[in-house]
Amino acid sequence: MSPNTRNLLQKVWDTHSVRELPGGQTQLFIGLHLIHEVTSPQAFAMLREMKLPVRFPQRTFATVDHIIPTDDQQRPLADALAEEMMTALERNCADAGIELFTPASGKQGIVHVIGPELGLTQPGMTIACGDSHTSTHGAFGAVAFGIGTSQVRDVLATQCLTLARPKVRRIEVTGALGAGVYAKDVILAIIRALGVKGGVGYAYEYGGAVIESMTVEERLTVCNMSIEGGARCGYINPDDTSIEYLRGRPYAPEGAAWERAVSEWRSLASGPDAAYDDVVSLDGDRLAPSVTWGINPGQNIGVDERLPLVDSARPEHRASLEEAYAFMDLKPGEPIAGTGIEVAFIGSCTNGRISDLREAARVAQTGQVAPHVRALVVPGSQAVARQAQEEGLDEIFRAAGFQWREAGCSMCLAMNPDKLVGREMCASSSNRNFKGRQGSPTGRTLLMSPAMVAAAAIRGKVTDVREVIS
């Protein structure tokens, strides 16, 4: 088959296929394995029981992100369980010869933030990590899967995974985004249009003028939430933007190897006549800043819209709308703008990068955090934190009344002490608004872009960021 008629997923899949299995699945070689402290300890324990070594330790990299406190990271950590998990990761990595990025390394951060910034994530790679949002790495044209603990064991032991080849849906985002509309709004609009299960069985290939004009950091945000639309992975074809981002990064190829790699990476992009299992299109000109109002990321609307009426929804969706309204204590037909918040969280692997902090700081410098709001800014990595401090963003946030924290997942999943309390309503730049996601079983999450979170923090309520930055 001509490379012009094949899409990136087909090319990468075939290159990494060890063999087709009798059931129709593929034994797929995994180029890069990223691990962290939460889903790896059991996998290492299983390996020990089976007396198996880590097959390719040089293809595995580790960081600590989920449990790490963002206020005081002195060892031993105050939380005994967190300390135990961190110690286990250190021991496992030392035993297996795996490079680990602890806070002492200066390279620590959320696994999906450090992979790209260190140049570990490269086009055409197959990547696996025991975390749902591994789809992030597809921003470079990698095929990246979130996996469970037993699959982490399999990759450690064999560097392979057994997977069914997904179908490919091309999602074209045409036009151009208006001021105050960000990558987060694009992916929320896609999930709203296609549903949280719309991507089941698919890889999402994002393209079109809006995607192609995005920076790498914006692309990472889009690919990050592919999983929230049900897709197995999401990717964007490698181009000058993604290749230039990688040039000179610590783990990117150098010299002649760089030239060879670039030529290979370019050849992996979907051909001009590539076939897809499905193609959908979205008009980027029409997008507004988005806000989730319910209990899954598909339950979102433009900040200038009113909450959907249950009676107008398709019959199969009505029960979930009613459940969402009951949990969120919001009323159908009301505007989402003006909804009060008590907590604001800027961070996570979706929106904890330097460009996110710059946009949020632009808004933060227009006012003061509302007196009843607790507002946190948590950089996605130590490198992001250093860059932000060099630019004085930390001072802007502090002066506006935000707490400036150390790098980690923080209140995205609240496995560390950063948690909602009771029924608190949180404007969050993270990726999941599931019940209990931010640490309180009754806490409520409104997902939005970092700039929108900053605007909500200052006004104390959901606010159209376009009013603040115009």
Ligand code: SF4
């Ligand atoms: S920031 Fe959230 S989604 Fe991302 S890796 Fe951490 S817990 Fe998972």
